[in-house]
Amino acid sequence: MARARPRPLKEQFRPGDAVRVLDAHPLGHVRTPFYIRGKTGTVERLCGAFPNPEELAQMRDGLPAQPLYRVRFRQQDVWPDYRGGADDVVEVEIYQHWLEKP
């Protein structure tokens, strides 16, 4: 008999919330780019819940699913010497376990 699929983890953030990406450096397959670690941005939207890719890469099921957020960062916050307007942004998909309240 198939085991029931566990429910996705509860969402801890909402669109508009300020969030900081963990400044962590775990080994293995990680889908959080280096350049955005430790940076603070704003949740733009919730994309849904997806199996954790760090677990999937280890041949595990990645469950419970992790909420995935689209986070918007001001370019001037990401790159102190950024050349461009103050409204220029970069948006990155980040899984919930990589985010904390700033």
Added chain:
Amino acid sequence: MNDPGPYRPLTYFQLMEISLRELLVEKGVVTEEEVAEEVEAMRRRGYERGARVVARAWTDPGYKQRLLENGTKACEELGLEVPALKLLVVENTPEVHNAIVCTLCSCYPRMLLGIPPEWYKSRNYRSRMVREPRAVLAEFGLEIPERVAIRVHDSTADMRYLVLPMRPSGTEGWNEERLASLVTRDCMIGVAVPRA
């Protein structure tokens, strides 16, 4: 017969592909024919499907709204099969220009745009597009005025992105087919804009 060039042993990934394919065939999971058909279908797929989606959005405001709300469903509405594609469509406006990159690898909406161009997968584009987008776009011949904000989308996880460009002026009364002919692959990645 063409000169095949100097002997080169198979690379690690070529060997892995062959081993995996042969194993899957041997176990009866797929046939060689199915693999060949899928590769051929992937090669044939161009960006015309993406252009159709854009042209429909330009001519049908209701469709555009549905496309921005749920890209995947809106594609299916046009009869496009987009399995496993979680599509986010981002709209260019007079105030915002969007562009797509995948800094970690080369995530790309293949179901709509076909195989990505070589430059999309290059380290140069991937590392610089998030760092100095205005300079990169200028190298594509696209000068974005300072008053227009640039929104770079790093396709890092499960979503795929498509830029909905602005409909060029001078195209009033054009039908969808004619409009679609203006929409290039680069327009939907955000490194170009359509011109009539």
